[in-house]
Amino acid sequence: MTTASRALPRSLHRTGGADWRGLLFHGLLLVSLVFSLLILFTLITDVLMRGLPVFQERGADFLTRPTSSSPARSGVAQGIFGTLMMAIFVSVVAFPLGIMTAIYLEEYAPDNRLTRLINVNIRNLAGVPSVVYGLLGLSIFVLALGPLTGGKSMIAGGLTLSALVLPIVIITSAEAIRAVPHSLREAGYGVGASRWEVTRLLVLPNAAPGILTGTVLSLSRALGETAPLLLAGAVLGGFSTGSRGLREQLFSDYTVLPVTIFDWSRRAQAEFRDLTAAAIIVLLVITLFANAVAIILRNRYERSW
Amino acid sequence: MPSTLTEPTDRVDGSGNLPTAPRTPATAGVALRMERTAAQPLAGGDADTDPAAEPAVDLRDVSVYYGSFRAVKNITFDVPPNAITSLIGPSGSGKSTLLRAVNRMNDLIPGTRFEGEVLYHGENLYAEQVDPVEVRRRIGMVFQKPNPFPKSIYDNVAFGPRINGFRGKLDEVVESSLRRAALWDEVKDKLKQSGLALSGGQQQRLCIARAIAVQPEIILMDEPASALDPRSTLQIEELMSELKKNYTIIIVTHNMQQAARASDYTVFMNMGEDRAGYIVERSRTTDIFTNPKHQMTEDYVSGRFG
Numbered sequence: 139m140t141t142a143s144r145a146l147p148r149s150l151h152r153t154g155g156a157d158w159r160g161l162l163f164h165g166l167l168l169v170s171l172v173f174s175l176l177i178l179f180t181l182i183t184d185v186l187m188r189g190l191p192v193f194q195e196r197g198a199d200f201l202t203r204p205t206s207s208s209p210a211r212s213g214v215a216q217g218i219f220g221t222l223m224m225a226i227f228v229s230v231v232a233f234p235l236g237i238m239t240a241i242y243l244e245e246y247a248p249d250n251r252l253t254r255l256i257n258v259n260i261r262n263l264a265g266v267p268s269v270v271y272g273l274l275g276l277s278i279f280v281l282a283l284g285p286l287t288g289g290k291s292m293i294a295g296g297l298t299l300s301a302l303v304l305p306i307v308i309i310t311s312a313e314a315i316r317a318v319p320h321s322l323r324e325a326g327y328g329v330g331a332s333r334w335e336v337t338r339l340l341v342l343p344n345a346a347p348g349i350l351t352g353t354v355l356s357l358s359r360a361l362g363e364t365a366p367l368l369l370a371g372a373v374l375g376g377f378s379t380g381s382r383g384l385r386e387q388l389f390s391d392y393t394v395l396p397v398t399i400f401d402w403s404r405r406a407q408a409e410f411r412d413l414t415a416a417a418i419i420v421l422l423v424i425t426l427f428a429n430a431v432a433i434i435l436r437n438r439y440e441r442s443w
Numbered sequence: 444m445p446s447t448l449t450e451p452t453d454r455v456d457g458s459g460n461l462p463t464a465p466r467t468p469a470t471a472g473v474a475l476r477m478e479r480t481a482a483q484p485l486a487g488g489d490a491d492t493d494p495a496a497e498p499a500v501d502l503r504d505v506s507v508y509y510g511s512f513r514a515v516k517n518i519t520f521d522v523p524p525n526a527i528t529s530l531i532g533p534s535g536s537g538k539s540t541l542l543r544a545v546n547r548m549n550d551l552i553p554g555t556r557f558e559g560e561v562l563y564h565g566e567n568l569y570a571e572q573v574d575p576v577e578v579r580r581r582i583g584m585v586f587q588k589p590n591p592f593p594k595s596i597y598d599n600v601a602f603g604p605r606i607n608g609f610r611g612k613l614d615e616v617v618e619s620s621l622r623r624a625a626l627w628d629e630v631k632d633k634l635k636q637s638g639l640a641l642s643g644g645q646q647q648r649l650c651i652a653r654a655i656a657v658q659p660e661i662i663l664m665d666e667p668a669s670a671l672d673p674r675s676t677l678q679i680e681e682l683m684s685e686l687k688k689n690y691t692i693i694i695v696t697h698n699m700q701q702a703a704r705a706s707d708y709t710v711f712m713n714m715g716e717d718r719a720g721y722i723v724e725r726s727r728t729t730d731i732f733t734n735p736k737h738q739m740t741e742d743y744v745s746g747r748f749g
């Protein structure tokens with residue numbers, strides 16, 4: 139076979155000239171990565187340098203005190219409480235509603251013009267700026283439903299955030315459901331499973347990791363929102379919660395961590411700069427925690443399959 | 444729903460053993476008795492015990508549409524019980540469509556429309572009061588690409604009995620189904636392992652075991668071996684001839700040798716100018732391959748087109 143080497147279009151040996159375009163592209167990718175990491179790193183070190191001393195000085199005191207006009211006595215207790223309550227609201231209201239809507243749209247709704255119209259609209263809603271949801275919350279949950287929600291209350295805020303993330307929950311869940319292979323559904327129907335059984339026993343468990351990822355990402359987004367809650371009644375500045383019970387608190391003044399951060403960052407006293415950084419650390423920890431829970435749940439689901 | 448197709452039937456005895464004797468039309472006829480009117484009483488005794496007397500399923504003037512496109516037209520043939528009937532024909536002639544019409548699988552595709560009748564023990568499966576879910580339990584399906592659930596081997600087989608409210612020893616149903624699918628010896632020590640970890644041929648036999656586990660009367664197979672290597676293909680064919688003792692099998696195949704080797708009856712389909720599939724010839728397999736009535740059949744089975 140002496141002719142074989144001649145038949146090859148190119149030599150198998152590396153040629154001297156490197157694939158410089160490939161290298162350039164590779165380099166470009168690396169630079170973008172380093173650049174974004176650098177920005178993130180700068181932000182985080184800045185926050186940590188300012189914020190950590192606050193924890194060293196005040197310890198748990200910072201976490202358990204309400205916000206006040208004096209920096210030395212200001213804490214994030216109300217913000218943490220409000221943010222956790224928002225997380226609960228979103229999980230209880232937006233997740234089930236959104237996931238069930240997605241199941242309906244993907245598995246049950248007929249493929250007609252109305253369904254397509256609804257789908258397009260949900261996509262558009264996901265792109266609406268969050269301030270607009272704040273206005274919606276203000277006019278519906280605070281004003282129109284004021285007698286029920288207590289006006290500028292935690293309930294009004296929770297419902298506003300739920301409305302804000304609902305389209306995202308629907309879209310990500312629908313995508314996860316759509317990604318379940320059709321052959322799996324057919325296999326289920328082929329042994330006499332009903333649509334409900336196919337959905338519950340095959341489609342949902344298979345889509346669960348995707349649904350979880352999507353919903354928790356939307357939760358993180360909700361917990362970081364400031365603008366809509368400023369409109370929907372979150373309190374800037376100090377307020378007294380006194381000895382109110384949980385039920386009362388639901389219907390009255392509240393704040394959330396991003397609003398506290400926003401508020402403090404505008405205060406005149408320089409000490410509030412460090413407090414702002416410390417509050418940012420608390421918010422970061424809470425969102426990281428939420429993400430960690432999502433990852434753990436997702437891994438557990440993937441393993442059981 | 445008055446139809447007995449909506450009620451769970453109890454074909455499995457209390458011990459969970461599969462019935463070993465072929466189910467005669469008589470027993471199934473009893474299960475469907477509510478569908479019979481007084482005017483046409485269930486044919487009595489003797490006729491029912493003769494398996495040849497009643498086809499397992501009888502297609503009458505069936506047409507299936509995808510939207511406005513007619514994929515198969517005016518199909519009429521009956522399927523003898525406890526035998527293998529193969530559907531052959533060029534790609535696109537509507538074999539899969541026709542097969543899926545038998546257990547109402549096409550209902551799941553939006554935009555499909557059905558005309559005609561599929562008679563199963565005298566009852567039209569497309570009648571208003573018939574529950575398609577129950578139809579699919581009695582007429583099981585094995586697909587072209589092996590599609591085990593992403594679950595353990597055990598749970599794959601147990602899935603059907605579980606959702607159908609099976610009461611009895613699940614372990615025994617799983618074992619006997621796997622045995623019948625000629626897979627037991629290979630998997631008995633790893634029932635907890637994922638069904639997806641098996642080889643292609645094993646996966647397909649797992650799918651057959653899964654179909655058997657709900658005690659269907661008829662098993663539809665859509666090119667079940669087309670994605671498999673020759674050895675696994677032969678295994679599936681041997682398995683089919685074993686299964687026909689207890690089940691009626693309809694198989695779509697691209698492979699002429701397979702139809703010739705494995706089936707008792709053959710339906711040859713082709714498509715017309717309008718691309719709608721129709722039946723050219725339906726006979727005993729030996730006749731189709733050695734003594735076809737139509738020139739077109741002869742051309743096809745000898746590989747001159749398709």
Ligand SMILES: Nc1ncnc2c1ncn2[C@@H]1O[C@H](COP(=O)(O)OP(=O)(O)O)[C@@H](O)[C@H]1O
Nearest residue numbers: 509514533534535536537538539540541552718
């Ligand atoms: N889901 C579907 N939607 C629209 N047309 C389809 C669909 N499935 C099959 N068809 C069409 O129906 C005809 C028959 O297809 P099929 O039954 O798959 O043929 P075969 O199995 O004989 O190759 C083909 O023309 C095919 O394009």
Ligand SMILES: [Mg+2]
Nearest residue numbers: 538539540695
């Ligand atoms: Mg086909």
